[in-house]
Structures are given as C-alpha cells and as structure tokens.
Amino acid sequence: MNAVILLIYNAVLNGTPLLFGTVGEVLTQKSGNMNLGVEGMMYMGGAVGLGAAFYYEKMAGAAASGPVAVILALIFAFLAGAVGALIYSFLTISLRANQNVTGLALAIFGTGAGQFIGEYMRTREGGYVAISNALKTAFQSSPFPKALQSVPVVGQLLFSYNIFVYIGFIIAIVMAVFFMRTRKGLNLRAVGESPATADAAGINITRYKYLATVIGGGISAIGGMVYIMTIAGCVWNHEGLAGEGWLAVALVIFCLWNPLNAIWGSTLFGALMILYMRLHLPIPDQLYKILPYIVTAIVLVVVSLRKKRENEPPASLGLAYFREDR
C-alpha cells in the first residue's frame, strides 16, 4: 500500500514539468500553430528561472524570501519561453515560414541559449550556481500546513506536493474551461480549425494566434524551470532536460488536445520515467529507461489507428494562413 502511494506521489512530481510543457503546447496548437520548439523553450525557461532565483538571492542576501524567489522564477521562466515563442510566432504567423522547420530551429536555438546561459552563469559565479537550502524548501516543499500533510494516505496523496503541482493543475483546469465554456475559447478553436471561417466571422486571426502561441510558450517554459528547480535539484547540469520537451509534444497528441487529459497523461508518463527505480524487473536499467519512449511510440500508433472526429487535431494545424489564398 505504502509503495503504491509513494509511486503515485513520485509520478505526480515527475510528471509536473511535462504537465506544464503539454498544457502550454495544447494552447499553442489549438490556434493552429505546431510549435516543435518546446524543448528549446523549456531549456530557456529552466536556465532563466534558475538564474532569476539565484541572482535574487545574491542581491537580497539573507533577507531573501522563498515566495518572492518562486514568483520571480515563475515570471522569468514564463518570459523566456514567451520570447522564444514570439520569435516563432513572428516567423510563422507574420512571415509565414514553415512551422515544422521554424519549430526545430527554435528547439536548436533554445537548447543552445539555455545551455549557454547556464554555462555562462556557472563560469561567472565560480563554477557553481546553486541556491541556499532555505530557498530550496520554498521550491520543493508543500504550501500546506504540516497537520494536513500528515493525515494518513490523503495527506501524502493530496497535500504534500510542491506548489508547482497545484499551479499546473489549476492552469490545466482553467484552460479546459476556457476552451469549452467561453466565447474567446470558442473563437480560438475556430481559428485553429478553420482560420478562413473565423476571419469571415470577424475574429482577428493574427492576434489570437500570437497570443495563444506566446502564452502557450511561456507556460511550457515554466515546465523547464520546474524540472530544474525540483527534479534536477536547483543546479544547472549538462544533461539539461533529457528530452522532456519532446515528450511534452508527444503528450499533446496522447491527450488529444484536451488539457484535462494532460493531467493524468503527464502523471502516467511521470510514473513510466521513475518505474525503473520503484518496480524491479529482470531487465537492465538502461533498457528500462527507454520505456517511456517506447510507450510514446505505441501511443502515437494507437492514436492514429482510432480515428474519431472528436479526437482529431485542429484542422489547420501546421498551415500558415494567408487571407488572399482563399
């Protein structure tokens, strides 16, 4: 029983960066933009988010407060991803460049930029960029009182996660409501399905596409920051994000463009990533570790097998819109 609870707990923790990455990309793709640069934006978010917390602590010294550091890291990670997504948006929406290649370019640029910022901070700060343990607790421990956390079973399963888990869940739920229950959400879906129709209905295509892509990119980038600050232990390492961003793009398909599905989808993938530590099977660890990728491949095949109308991607996904082409 205890082992199961521990597995779920760790699955949720490990799935959270994926949740942010996926939900952000869902928002982007709903507008008809296929941004493959999630990995790049998450790298940028990770490096910049860590930098924000680190330099804030350096400036504030002993007076540094945990919540402020968390908020700063969130804001700066969001901005980093938004800048990346803005480059992407300008190229694909305004200049109508090929979305696939632009996304890949952003992935290369972003991983380079993230790696560069991380390395640059490290060389400038004497080989080590890490924040104090006091601040680490703000990033890694639960915002709920001890009493709630120590309730048996429920305490660990519901109240003992770090703050980002709850933020991620809230963003996913809010986004689902936005898509299905608001006028603006309907407009956005119309833009993704059929921009020409939306244009004729008087919806400002360019504005919707830009906003969705930039905000989506920012949300994805927060996932990178969460990875660095919770799973990677608040330091910049060479491994970077180990392909989390690409998994997030795959998860978007897996969860059929529904943010609510992303919640359990990311948890499932979080579980797959740590399963080799929790459940010992007679296969070597290195082969066990490729399990999430194999499952993703299988998922892609299964999704393509069962074609249902409500499961389809936004109809104009990947296509540039030029009004005079109609």
Next chain:
Amino acid sequence: MHEQKTPLIRLAKRGVMSPGRMWAIRGASFIVAILIGAILFLCLGHNPLEAYGTIVTGSLGKATAIRQTVKLAVPLLGTALALAPCFRMRYWNIGAEGQITAGAIAASYFALFWANRLSGPVLIPVMAVAGALFGGICALIPAFFKARWGTNETLFTLMMNYIVIGIVRWLQGGPWEGKPGSQIIPTFAKSAMLPKVFGIHIGWIIVLVLTVLMFIYMKYTKHGFEISVIGNSENTARYAGMNVGRIIMRTVFISGAICGLVGFVIVSGANGTLYDSAAGGVGFTAITVCWLAQLNPFAMVGISCLLGVLDKGADTLQTRMAVPASISDIITGIFLFCMLGCEFFINYRIILRGHKEAAEK
C-alpha cells in the same frame, strides 16, 4: 458605419523571382544574421570582430585545425544529404540521430567481433553495408506506420532516437563493455578503421561522392520526381497512380541507410569506438543544414563547412575567450531564423498604402 481605409501594409503573392535577386535576398539575410551575432557578442562584452576572427582562425588557421573542421563537417553533410529526399517529400524525419547511431551499432558489431575473422578490405565494406542496412531499418519502422495509418512521423522518429541511444547505453554498460565497470566499449582493431587521405579519414570522399549522387537522384531520376510530387500534393500523386505508401517507405529507407552509413563513418573513421553520444547532435544540426541549403546538395557542402567552422571556432572561443561553446548553437539558430524569415520576401511582396499596385510588375 464609417468607411474602411486600405490597411497601411498589405501583402501580395509574388510571381517567379529571378534567381539573382533570390540569392541577393538570401545573402542579405546572411549578413543580417552575422550582425545579430555581432550584437550578441557586444552584449557579452566582447569585441565582435575579435570574436569572429577567433572563430575563423581557430577553425581554419592551421592545417590541424582545418582537418578537425572537415571532420566535423563530414557527418553533417552526409546526414543533410540523407534528409533531403525526406524533406522534399514533406516527411519530417527528425530521427537522423537515432539512425546514425543504429548504423554505428551495426558497424561496431562487425568491428568488434569479426575483425579477426575478416581481413581489412572485406571487413570495412561489410561494416558499411551493415551500418546502412541497420540505419535504413531503424528509419523504416516509423515510415511503415506513417504509410499505413498516417502515424505522426515527427514524434515517432524522435522517439526512435532515445530508444536507439538507450540501447547503446545498455551495450556500453553490459554485453560489449571492455574492462568490467568501465562503461566503455573497447577501441576497434586497426583493420576496422577507415584509411586516411590528406590526413583525414576517407569519409570526406564518401560524402562528396554522395553529394553528386544525391543531386542526380533528386533531379534526374523517376524516384526523385515521385518524391517531389508527393511532397507537393499526395492526392495528385495518388491520382497519377503512384503507390504513395511504397514510395514513402522506399525513400525513408534510403534516407535512413545514408544516415546509417554516416554512423559507420563516425565510428570507423573518427572515433574508433562506439559510445552513446556518437551522433552528438549531428542529426539535429543536419536538419538546419538541409533547410538552409534549400535541399540543394551542392549548397549543403558549403553550409556544412560553414557550420563546421562555427562549431570548431566556438571551441577555440571557449578556450581563448571563456565564451561557452554552446554559442555555436545560438548562432546557428540565428542563421536559421534569418534564412526562414527571408523566404517571406521571396514569396510575398509588401504593398504600402498609396503605392500603385503595378509598381512591381
């Protein structure tokens, strides 16, 4: 209801542009990219001229440096060539990294376990064929599902990367491990290494030959024609009676096979052994080479050399000026953004309010 003004900026599609102007625009975007890079260096507190100078002297200043630069460019060119038919077909193969590694595994198998049974002149061709075959098969798996059920190939090929690299990690720590606990696969025997010409392994000759072959294949063969028809419109291809699924699988197999061959060149020419990062990001950078060259094999030669210079130069930059070498990725990204953006000015023209429509015609 008030009267609507004509918008300040309007866009119109352009007809065909003369190649001279087209390349002038691309050249201009190249200069813009260099300028943006210069601004980046300025922001970091370095003299941009000095930084670019270091990149050039670091990569082309000495004979040994040139050899290393070419060594970096060879796999890039080979992989970019491999990707060209896929991209022409609008099949987004981003699994080159895995296909290279798969080829490297197969070549390494023969290098490690057959070196004492086969002599050099037989062993090396066997390694090459095995590498090509394995790379092709690795690429064929996603292509099969794409052809059959339209499975998203972008992500499938990408997942194959992690799967194949995971297998190398397992081989490294398990069955093929040299000294127990070392996590290192032993170096190949001398007979399994590619011979050298001008101090560089003959991989460079292989990829140059491939360049010419790929140019002919894409431009003058029936296969090449079929590929570009599918790339432009799958429905047209179907109407014309082409077996789209088969052509997709065939093309992707060829692409993967060339990647596998590159993998063989990497282990047998440059490294002399196999490790998990043997492909080292080449599979991704080659995508940009391929695209920057507009899928033209000869342009790829120039661009892969340029990126080789950038890559090697960035290493020198790191040692001499303490700028992290990942700057080369950033500059590559900037180049790519500028090149992607400049296509807009080739395909569209901007009409300002008040200007006559006919001005361009």
